[in-house]
Amino acid sequence: MSIWRSLRTVEELNGNRAGTLIENLGILFTEIGDDFVRATMPVDARTVQPYGLLHGGASVALAETLGSMGAAMCVDAAEYQVVGQEINANHVRAARSGLVTGTARAVHLGGRTHVWSIEIVNDAHKLVCISRITMAVIKRGALTA
Numbered sequence: 001m002s003i004w005r006s007l008r009t010v011e012e013l014n015g016n017r018a019g020t021l022i023e024n025l026g027i028l029f030t031e032i033g034d035d036f037v038r039a040t041m042p043v044d045a046r047t048v049q050p051y052g053l054l055h056g057g058a059s060v061a062l063a064e065t066l067g068s069m070g071a072a073m074c075v076d077a078a079e080y081q082v083v084g085q086e087i088n089a090n091h092v093r094a095a096r097s098g099l100v101t102g103t104a105r106a107v108h109l110g111g112r113t114h115v116w117s118i119e120i121v122n123d124a125h126k127l128v129c130i131s132r133i134t135m136a137v138i139k140r141g142a143l144t145a
Helices: 010-015 056-072
Strands: 028-032 036-042 080-091 099-109 113-121 127-139
Touching (some): 036 056, 056 099, 056 113, 056 127
Antiparallel strands (some): 080 127, 099 113
16 A cells, blocks of 8 residues: 655656755665655765765765655645654665665654654665654745745
8 A cells, every 4th residue: 555645756756856965966766666765876976985985974865865755755745845853874884886775664654743764775785874764744834934
């Protein structure tokens, strides 16, 4: 059974990347299942730290991108929007090259908050990072500058 209320296509998700951090880091959405969203990110000059390892902040950016997009597709987009409230990450294995792939799945889909778990793996499908994000569900237009 699908969890999505405002489902978009992979092409639509990738079409909104221009001029964003998502584009700058090379993040590409690759798959949307009934209960998950998946994207890849290269381990290259854009995403590594000075020692040549995948930067933890890049992993967190991938995780937040996936959790945010998943949460956004689980609400009525005409009435609600989602914003990040808290994110954490455990970096368990280094990555030096190739692609990392993140998969986000909902842990809790409440009326006011969503909690998502994101696993990021390397080309050998070994866990690189596990992250959890809490998203606040707010009325569209409630944010002020």
